[in-house]
Amino acid sequence: xxxxxxxxxxxxxxxxxxxxxxxxxxxxxxxxxxxxxxxxxxxxxxxxxxxxxxxxxxxxxxxxxxxxxxxxxxxxxxxxxx
Amino acid sequence: xxxxxxxxxxxxxxxxxxxxxxxxxxxxxxxxxxxxxxxxxxxxxxxxxxxxxxxxxxxxxxxxxxxxxxxxxxxxxxxxxxxxxxxxxxxxxxxxxxxxxxxxxxxxxxxxxxxxxxxxxxxxxxxxxxxxxxxxxxxxxxxxxxxxxxxxxxxxxxxxxxxxxxxxxxxxxxxxxxxxxxxxxxxxxxxxxxxxxxxxxxx
Numbered sequence: 291x292x293x294x295x296x297x298x299x300x301x302x303x304x305x306x307x308x309x310x311x312x313x314x315x316x317x318x319x320x321x322x323x324x325x326x327x328x329x330x331x332x333x334x335x336x337x338x339x340x341x342x343x344x345x346x347x348x349x350x351x352x353x354x355x356x357x358x359x360x361x362x363x364x365x366x367x368x369x370x371x372x
Numbered sequence: 373x374x375x376x377x378x379x380x381x382x383x384x385x386x387x388x389x390x391x392x393x394x395x396x397x398x399x400x401x402x403x404x405x406x407x408x409x410x411x412x413x414x415x416x417x418x419x420x421x422x423x424x425x426x427x428x429x430x431x432x433x434x435x436x437x438x439x440x441x442x443x444x445x446x447x448x449x450x451x452x453x454x455x456x457x458x459x460x461x462x463x464x465x466x467x468x469x470x471x472x473x474x475x476x477x478x479x480x481x482x483x484x485x486x487x488x489x490x491x492x493x494x495x496x497x498x499x500x501x502x503x504x505x506x507x508x509x510x511x512x513x514x515x516x517x518x519x520x521x522x523x524x525x526x527x528x529x530x531x532x533x534x535x536x537x538x539x540x541x542x543x544x545x546x547x548x549x550x551x552x553x554x555x556x557x558x559x560x561x562x563x564x565x566x567x568x569x570x571x572x573x574x575x
Contacts, residue, residue: 298379306381309436313540316429317547349378368380369446371387371453 294346301342301349304335374435381439382533386450386526391465394451395481396521398468400534401444402478402486405510407534411437413491413507420495420567423555426548430504433541440534445476447530496565501549508542 291299311328318324339349347361348354354362400406414434421427452465452474460469467483478486491507494500515535522528556573557563564572 299383302379302382309381309432310540312432313429313436313544316425316432317544317551319425350375362378368378369384369442369449371385371450 294342297338297342297346301335301338304331304338307331308335374438380443380446381436382443382530384443384446384450384530386447386524388524388526389453389455389459390451390524390527391455391459391463393522393524393527394448395463395465395468397444397447397451397518397527397531398479399481400511400514400518401441401448401476403480403482403484403514404490405507405514406478406480406486406490407437407441407444407511408478408486409490410434410507410511411441412488413493414504416491416493417500417504420493420500421497422566423497423552425551426497426501429544429548433544436537436541440537443530443534447527448476451527495567497552497567498549498561500567501545501552504545505542505549508538508545512538512542 308328308331311324311331315321315324315328339353342349343353343355347356347364351362354360402408411434414430414437418427418430418434421430455465455474460466468479471477480486492500492503494503512535515531515538518531519528519535522531552566553561556566566572
């Protein structure tokens with residue numbers, strides 16, 4: 291796996307953890323242990339996404355930083371084999 | 373509102389096209405227990421939910437189902453990419469091909485197009501949550517059946533992930549039902565409809 295895919299895979303793992311905690315917290319809104327885990331993984335995710343944006347481009351349109359071209363539309367898209 | 377993220381929830385990397393498998397798996401796109409029906413069911417039902425926990429849960433699971441809808445589409449896209457005409461004819465995919473070529477269109481494995489008749493939005497929290505619990509189990513069974521029919525490990529891996537999500541969602545909906553019932557009269561949960569009747573469940 292190349293560095294881009296490794297970093298994206300890391301982001302997916304953080305997102306999965308956050309999604310699991312999100313659903314759990316919906317039905318356990320006063321669980322402080324889950325709340326603190328959510329904060330921890332949100333930070334890890336934020337740093338990983340920032341690094342991804344800087345090196346490989348945007349995951350959402352508002353993350354486009356390039357001043358020369360609208361990099362949002364660059365291939366590949368997620369459903370395409372990489 | 374929603375925002376798209378340019379990534380799949382879980383990787384889909386299928387090396388070998390297989391039109392016969394696509395013909396089966398498409399049921400989880402536009403079939404009776406598929407991901408589109410799941411997403412629309414929860415995102416429509418959430419407005420009738422009187423409790424924040426359940427509004428949140430339906431919003432968040434309904435949103436995750438859209439990510440699953442995309443994963444199924446990615447599986448179908450990759451299974452039907454670079455197919456030869458011989459494979460299309462031999463696999464029985466020709467009946468889909470004639471209407472859609474290899475475009476992605478939500479139908480059941482039988483060919484029936486997607487319909488909102490696959491789900492209900494009843495405007496009653498207990499009724500809707502019971503439907504949601506059943507829906508997660510029906511989707512789980514469909515994924516079990518797909519795993520009986522699919523040999524390719526590249527296909528089995530994301531299908532297993534989706535199957536596990538049905539079980540997690542079932543668990544969370546069970547908790548939501550308990551939260552709702554805890555707010556109602558335990559001697560008769562059905563005495564009033566908290567999604568409609570004013571002061572229902574409040575002492």
